[in-house]
Amino acid sequence: MSTNSKTLTFDTSTSRANPTPSPMKRLTVPRIRQRKGGEPLVMLTAYTVRMAQLMDPHCDMLLVGDSLGQVIYGLPHTVAVTMEMMAAHGAAVVRGSYHAAVIVDMPFGSYEASPEQAFINASRLLKETGAAGVKVEGGKVLAPTLEFLTSRGIP
DSSP, X not given: OOTTOOOXXXXXXXXXXXXXXXXXXXXXXXXXXXXTTSSOOOEEEOXXXXXXXXXXXXXXXXXXXXXXXXXTTOOSSSTTOOHHHHHHHHHHHHHXXXXXXXXXXXXXXXXXXXXXXXXXXHHHHHHHHOOSEEEOOOXXXXXXHHXXXXXXXXX
8 A cells, every 4th residue: 555645534415435625615606697707617518426526626617418318328319318317417416526516407398388397397406416507498488487497596
């Protein structure tokens, strides 16, 4: 055994058993908003704890994209991605990061029917993952849904 080895610590808040990195304060959505028009933000996509650990020190945000359907599961498109998949991978990325604000994609069919449906599913993702916010895709037709979500505290 090397005399130069690092001491492992167990972080009970995240169930990590690995070297604890230098303390970093996690970015929040309000802190990111304050940077609008200033220093550029860095955002990369992560799907696993290990990806998050590698990217976190270098990113402001980590996106858990529904592209995991193709990248991780070998699906032909993102339509088959479920809330369960997004919640599991979102929680993994949050556990693997200390600094970046984690944003989780809302999968197809989880927000289009109504603002109320969007709120139920967005709040579920935030509760189950510990993520900082959610991402939806769409045009003007989703403006009322976005207003509904943000007025109720969903970034």
